[in-house]
Amino acid sequence: MKKDDFQKRLTPLQFEVTQNNGTEPPFQNEYWDHEEEGIYVDIISGKPLFSSHDKYDAGCGWPSFTKPIEESEIVEKEDVSYGMVRTEVRSKTADSHLGHVFPDGPGPAGLRYCINSAALRFIPKDKLEEEGYGEYVKLFR
Template sequence: MNWNDVIRLANNGSPKPPKRVEKTDNEWKSILTAEEFQVTRKKGTDRAFSGEYCEAHEAGQYACRCCETTLFDSSLKYDSNSGWPSFTEPMEENIIKYEKDVSFGMVRVEVLCNVCDAHLGHVFPDGPEPTGLRYCINSSSIKLIK
């Protein structure tokens, strides 16, 4: 996966997910905190350097907070000094959905869980090799599975 792949997926659609999880807002509210709901279901953003996984370096896998689909491995996490947990790539190509985001007068690529459509964060072309990608993810959108 590289930046050209990300742009292609954002413009043409993401791969089919392995499964789908769909719930109403009330169902999501019953299993998420107010902050988690705001970030994952309403496209909110954690404050920089405030998330529980910003400085985490424990071994394990990071799953979607909403549907528990495994998204990122801790071995792919790195310190980007951005204020949010950052990863070089997802564990599988079909678990992330890519969408063009033109909010707030910017053009970015939003990343969502491809299984339940939870807002995860954004991906940028300023990460380390080998992908050159930085998946900038809200701590409220993920949980560490050890």
């Protein structure tokens, strides 16, 4: 799919975040305080990225997760923008910007995946089968 096609399909914010490495405002995005059980998928490819079981309130104003569902779907790149050195997180399949990962999270790996809501689509656990994500129902048993 070409960038023009994405621009037609996505909201301006979704396009800016995923295609131009943008960042949405903290505490003013769809999923920062979302607590429903389910999975978060890439808004572009539909690939599963994160589970609500791995989501926590990091106090940063963006959805934060301790780990991805499938590590193979996450690509990390050095980001030196804005005078900082950070690790950018991108989706492997769609090559879309998701957010950043930081070494200050809870859990065994100590990671915090700080992700833009605009890069995600949420699938509630009771709609996983219906939406074609039946293999992920096991995460909620």
